[in-house]
Amino acid sequence: MHSHPDDHRTGMAKFISEDDVNALVYLNQRYSYMVTVDGTVYCFTRDTIPCSVARIVRELKYSGWVKPET
Numbered sequence: 001m002h003s004h005p006d007d008h009r010t011g012m013a014k015f016i017s018e019d020d021v022n023a024l025v026y027l028n029q030r031y032s033y034m035v036t037v038d039g040t041v042y043c044f045t046r047d048t049i050p051c052s053v054a055r056i057v058r059e060l061k062y063s064g065w066v067k068p069e070t
Helices: 018-026
Strands: 031-035 041-045 055-061 064-066
Touching: 018 031, 018 041
Parallel strands: none
Antiparallel strands: 031 041, 041 055, 055 064
16 A cells, blocks of 8 residues: 555545556556545555556544445
8 A cells, every 4th residue: 555645636646546557467466555635545456557546445534444335
């Protein structure tokens, strides 16, 4: 798991980078998680297209951690 820094409300922090995907290949991992400063946790894999938004697995709301609605 790693984090992406504050993007100053541009929305860019939620995108999975090419380096994120390449790290999975280099580390021989199938998937990983990325969290943004707003508390949203994304899961991405080796097959995630760089510069795309991965699957949301948890969100931090005022009431606490929640699973996203599907």
